[in-house]
Amino acid sequence: MKKINIGLIGFGNIGSGVIKILRNKKSFLTKKTGLNINIKKICDQDIISKRNVGVDKRLLTRDPKEILEDPQIDILVELIGGIHPAKEFISEALKNGKNVVTANKALLALHGQELFTEAIDKGKNIYFEASVGAGIPIIKSLREGLVANKFKSILGIVNGTSNYILSSMSKNGRTFNEALKEAKKKGFAEKNPALDIEGMDSAHKLILLTYLCFGRLVNMKDVFVEGISRISLADVDYAKELGFEIKLLAIAQKEGEDLEVRVHPTLIPKSHLLASVDGIFNAIYVESDLAGDLLFYGPGAGQLSAASAVVSDIVELTQDIKAGLFRPMMNIVRDKTVKRLRKIDESFSRYYIRFTALDKPGVLARISGILAKFCISIASVTQKEKNRTEFVPIVMLIHEAKEKDLRAALSMIDRLDAIKEKSVAIRMEEV
Amino acid sequence: MKKINIGLIGFGNIGSGVIKILRNKKSFLTKKTGLNINIKKICDQDIISKRNVGVDKRLLTRDPKEILEDPQIDILVELIGGIHPAKEFISEALKNGKNVVTANKALLALHGQELFTEAIDKGKNIYFEASVGAGIPIIKSLREGLVANKFKSILGIVNGTSNYILSSMSKNGRTFNEALKEAKKKGFAEKNPALDIEGMDSAHKLILLTYLCFGRLVNMKDVFVEGISRISLADVDYAKELGFEIKLLAIAQKEGEDLEVRVHPTLIPKSHLLASVDGIFNAIYVESDLAGDLLFYGPGAGQLSAASAVVSDIVELTQDIKAGLFRPMMNIVRDKTVKRLRKIDESFSRYYIRFTALDKPGVLARISGILAKFCISIASVTQKEKNRTEFVPIVMLIHEAKEKDLRAALSMIDRLDAIKEKSVAIRMEEV
Numbered sequence: 054m055k056k057i058n059i060g061l062i063g064f065g066n067i068g069s070g071v072i073k074i075l076r077n078k079k080s081f082l083t084k085k086t087g088l089n090i091n092i093k094k095i096c097d098q099d100i101i102s103k104r105n106v107g108v109d110k111r112l113l114t115r116d117p118k119e120i121l122e123d124p125q126i127d128i129l130v131e132l133i134g135g136i137h138p139a140k141e142f143i144s145e146a147l148k149n150g151k152n153v154v155t156a157n158k159a160l161l162a163l164h165g166q167e168l169f170t171e172a173i174d175k176g177k178n179i180y181f182e183a184s185v186g187a188g189i190p191i192i193k194s195l196r197e198g199l200v201a202n203k204f205k206s207i208l209g210i211v212n213g214t215s216n217y218i219l220s221s222m223s224k225n226g227r228t229f230n231e232a233l234k235e236a237k238k239k240g241f242a243e244k245n246p247a248l249d250i251e252g253m254d255s256a257h258k259l260i261l262l263t264y265l266c267f268g269r270l271v272n273m274k275d276v277f278v279e280g281i282s283r284i285s286l287a288d289v290d291y292a293k294e295l296g297f298e299i300k301l302l303a304i305a306q307k308e309g310e311d312l313e314v315r316v317h318p319t320l321i322p323k324s325h326l327l328a329s330v331d332g333i334f335n336a337i338y339v340e341s342d343l344a345g346d347l348l349f350y351g352p353g354a355g356q357l358s359a360a361s362a363v364v365s366d367i368v369e370l371t372q373d374i375k376a377g378l379f380r381p382m383m384n385i386v387r388d389k390t391v392k393r394l395r396k397i398d399e400s401f402s403r404y405y406i407r408f409t410a411l412d413k414p415g416v417l418a419r420i421s422g423i424l425a426k427f428c429i430s431i432a433s434v435t436q437k438e439k440n441r442t443e444f445v446p447i448v449m450l451i452h453e454a455k456e457k458d459l460r461a462a463l464s465m466i467d468r469l470d471a472i473k474e475k476s477v478a479i480r481m482e483e484v
Numbered sequence: 485m486k487k488i489n490i491g492l493i494g495f496g497n498i499g500s501g502v503i504k505i506l507r508n509k510k511s512f513l514t515k516k517t518g519l520n521i522n523i524k525k526i527c528d529q530d531i532i533s534k535r536n537v538g539v540d541k542r543l544l545t546r547d548p549k550e551i552l553e554d555p556q557i558d559i560l561v562e563l564i565g566g567i568h569p570a571k572e573f574i575s576e577a578l579k580n581g582k583n584v585v586t587a588n589k590a591l592l593a594l595h596g597q598e599l600f601t602e603a604i605d606k607g608k609n610i611y612f613e614a615s616v617g618a619g620i621p622i623i624k625s626l627r628e629g630l631v632a633n634k635f636k637s638i639l640g641i642v643n644g645t646s647n648y649i650l651s652s653m654s655k656n657g658r659t660f661n662e663a664l665k666e667a668k669k670k671g672f673a674e675k676n677p678a679l680d681i682e683g684m685d686s687a688h689k690l691i692l693l694t695y696l697c698f699g700r701l702v703n704m705k706d707v708f709v710e711g712i713s714r715i716s717l718a719d720v721d722y723a724k725e726l727g728f729e730i731k732l733l734a735i736a737q738k739e740g741e742d743l744e745v746r747v748h749p750t751l752i753p754k755s756h757l758l759a760s761v762d763g764i765f766n767a768i769y770v771e772s773d774l775a776g777d778l779l780f781y782g783p784g785a786g787q788l789s790a791a792s793a794v795v796s797d798i799v800e801l802t803q804d805i806k807a808g809l810f811r812p813m814m815n816i817v818r819d820k821t822v823k824r825l826r827k828i829d830e831s832f833s834r835y836y837i838r839f840t841a842l843d844k845p846g847v848l849a850r851i852s853g854i855l856a857k858f859c860i861s862i863a864s865v866t867q868k869e870k871n872r873t874e875f876v877p878i879v880m881l882i883h884e885a886k887e888k889d890l891r892a893a894l895s896m897i898d899r900l901d902a903i904k905e906k907s908v909a910i911r912m913e914e915v
Contacts, residue, residue: 074632081634087813182629187775188772188775189775193625194624194625197621198613198621198625198793199619199621199792200513201505201792201796201799336779341792342788343505343619344618344792345619345782345783345788346782347619350778350780350781355776358776361630361774362629365629368628368631369628376808380803382518384517
């Protein structure tokens with residue numbers, strides 16, 4: 054049985070999970086696949102700290118060259134994350150004739166074009182199942198299982214931290230800050246959680262999902278990104294009263310010949326499956342032309358969950374290498390019916406809006422007057438009883454409006470004397 | 485570009501969907517995969533009736549030999565369904581060196597061992613993605629995406645007809661018969677719906693899922709099967725009041741060293757994702773050791789949805805054939821921690837029970853006395869107000885009990901003078 058050698062760079066959380074699986078399940082995997090996957094080298098800056106898996110010390114090195122320049126290593130598994138030096142490592146590995154497995158969504162989202170092109174030039178593949186949705190086999194499903202499909206949209210809850218916070222606000226009545234603190238305590242949020250809660254991590258993953266569904270690797274600047282840090286408990290509660298949950302959604306959606314690519318907090322009806330996705334769970338909802346509407350759900354984080362996906366990529370590549378199979382297009386093709394990316398200003402959406410107004414006659418008339426001027430039509434209004442403060446919240450759901458018009462209207466409304474806080478507007482999605 | 489020739493036997497609903505996709509999306513698929521898939525022959529007893537896709541008449545034949553014996557045909561796509569002559573066709577195709585794609589769950593469930601062994605002997609593969617969950621890539625996910633995982637359980641809503649009926653009862657207050665009639669009218673139920681509503685179709689699919697998760701192709705006689713035809717609207721309503729939905733679940737579950745394989749109506753808490761799967765949708769919930777709890781959801785029926793899965797198998801096989809890749813074990817391995825199949829009598833479950841009793845003092849005491857004798861512990865009791873009849877329904881939820889004990893207790897209770905109808909017992913699943 055031909056041995057396929059892998060070299061791992063990045064012996065951190067996911068990395069040690071991968072080693073654990075490949076070691077503990079070696080005979081299981083060999084029996085299942087007929088493959089012999091051998092860990093030849095493990096590289097990390099820190100080769101001293103104890104991991105939760107034992108390895109032969111001779112496998113460890115601090116020098117990435119021992120992997121990148123070893124002609125016997127067939128597959129580089131890159132799990133250090135971040136842009137540099139991960140990019141250089143992958144590039145070097147491809148140059149030296151290795152296939153690559155990575156979980157590095159930020160790197161592929163920002164420099165994927167360059168790396169994928171390099172890979173194709175060298176006749177090698179970069180696999181990245183663990184970069185979106187951890188152990189959920191969403192990338193394989195889009196690339197292979199749904200190979201015959203064209204897509205209308207993909208909507209994902211793809212950041213476990215944000216979803217944990219929003220769930221905790223909705224289920225346990227926590228404020229944003231309380232929920233964030235709780236998430237940190239449980240290890241579900243980084244010390245600096247900005248990448249997660251400001252939506253950047255979701256945007257990176259969305260860029261990859263958009264690439265898989267529509268064949269375009271869009272630039273980060275073309276993705277509208279709004280995080281959850283300004284979502285208040287009040288809004289979560291009002292949304293619930295109206296029959297909605299607020300979720301941070303990553304959305305790529307065809308509208309005629311346009312494609313919208315955006316990440317933002319979104320009201321979704323409680324009856325929709327995505328509304329029931331709680332805690333650190335992720336879910337990706339896909340609208341396809343043949344297979345219909347599909348949902349893929351599972352834990353969005355976790356050492357073994359992500360490692361499960363990395364190992365499935367390693368198995369796949371090992372099989373391909375043995376058979377001499379190279380998948381140049383990785384089943385990705387540009388959807389030519391998409392002519393352009395739609396700017397957020399030009400996009401249409403329904404909205405949930407909360408105004409904070411003085412409790413005086415005529416305020417509602419002035420607000421609705423301004424909305425009418427911009428042809429924005431109100432679907433429902435609830436004026437809440439004021440509690441403790443002298444201001445009353447006015448909660449509105451509006452029919453579909455152009456983002457630009459809505460922003461202009463809100464900016465005019467916010468200048469009214471009777472309005473006491475910047476108004477809150479959250480998009481609604483009708484899936 | 486090497487052309488791979490396919491021959492289709494069965495130009496019915498799914499078959500014409502497959503031809504439609506391969507024709508209309510030919511260049512799309514070639515661009516995506518670099519493959520050239522050619523329809524060489526289509527065989528059906530009826531080559532006269534109009535399908536919703538146009539084909540060159542010269543492709544059509546009534547003689548299966550024109551496919552089975554054509555050495556230029558690489559892949560047989562079998563879509564006639566049923567056991568004979570589908571089995572003989574597949575067997576003949578394997579003998580003649582062809583790979584096989586089929587959606588035939590009944591055939592594989594009943595004769596899979598023989599056919600899979602034949603395939604391995606010949607170095608060929610049988611792919612069957614469309615046999616469970618139509619377009620949901622569940623089989624690929626279990627075989628490849630989750631290749632490193634061991635499974636604790638798999639629970640599926642895998643029969644669209646039954647789920648449509650149960651949803652319609654729950655959402656629209658239909659009786660079983662009304663809902664069945666409605667399903668027939670909409671084309672969601674066959675004229676003779678027994679295979680669907682009595683749970684056999686679910687059992688066939690469950691046998692395949694069990695094979696994928698635990699590496700055992702169990703016999704039909706080892707699967708406990710109970711359908712939905714005795715579920716009354718009253719039970720659906722009482723379950724709802726108690727916070728549950730009734731779904732027909734196909735379950736394979738490890739309990740210690742035992743494996744339980746069973747299909748039956750089941751109460752699941754409304755908060756569980758499976759409870760929100762309505763209409764003809766299917767969903768498969770998997771508990772895995774690495775990737776955690778996953779759910780795969782999508783339409784469980786439909787021409788193009790099933791055809792989408794068939795085409796993904798064709799693409800996969802075409803790629804394999806070109807590369808000379810043969811997957812002998814198809815990533816399936818026997819789970820050796822499973823020592824035996826547990827008989828339904830020995831299984832434990834919580835239950836929902838409805839007694840129909842005379843409204844007389846002492847009845848509840850006698851019922852609970854008998855339950856106590858069998859050490860069956862009551863979790864909650866609701867005695868419903870009688871409406872119109874002279875009998876009152878008594879609804880109980882009981883703690884976990886052994887099936888055998890419960891059946892003995894119920895049979896004793898049903899002999900009481902005060903009990904006026906056979907008692908209803910529905911299992912509860914705590915997922």
